[in-house]
């Protein structure tokens with residue numbers, strides 16, 4: 423068997439954090455050995471690399487482990503950033519969007535997606551309205567002014583938020599389509615239509631220990 427010297431990416435197709443990591447890796451042209459896992463049966467090799475047990479996890483050939491999606495994105499784009507996602511806008515401005523998305527917006531998204539998990543259950547309409555005020559309307563306001571979140575060019579922030587906005591929109595597509603956020607709807611549609619997005623959603627066979635490298 424040929425042992426690959428490629429970085430190993432533990433991933434889960436539908437995980438928005440893993441999607442954003444795959445987007446940056448693919449954009450950078452960094453080849454990886456992708457290992458599709460199941461969250462309910464995490465392989466020992468993943469837990470050995472990163473005991474916290476979340477995906478994505480990138481293990482570099484020198485043994486270095488990156489187990490935060492944003493770190494993987496930044497590492498990948500530091501290797502190669504052909505469209506200048508990192509330099510499209512000041513990094514602090516980009517990171518502020520990502521922080522709000524990963525923090526308060528993600529918490530609302532989870533409550534909107536799984537209303538029964540709260541006691542008493544959340545009202546989806548209330549979660550939708552809260553997310554609109556917190557994240558979707560602020561995104562709409564800047565997207566009315568320019569094509570991407572931080573200016574005229576696509577940035578790390580756009581690609582980091584994309585999988586989460588996509589997930590939000592997919593909970594109730596009719597409600598999202600009816601929301602007063604036309605620029606955001608166009609932004610989402612445009613980014614999802616890119617071949618890059620389609621490429622990172624490719625279905626992989628489930629990886630298991632002892633499986634041949636993909």
Ligand SMILES: N[C@@H](CCC(=O)N[C@@H](CS)C(=O)NCC(=O)O)C(=O)O
Pocket residue numbers: 434436437438439440461475476477478489490491492
């Ligand atoms: N902060 C982490 C969060 C990653 C994360 O929470 N991923 C989810 C899947 S979408 C996960 O692996 N959860 C563990 C589990 O469900 O057991 C990152 O940015 O990479």
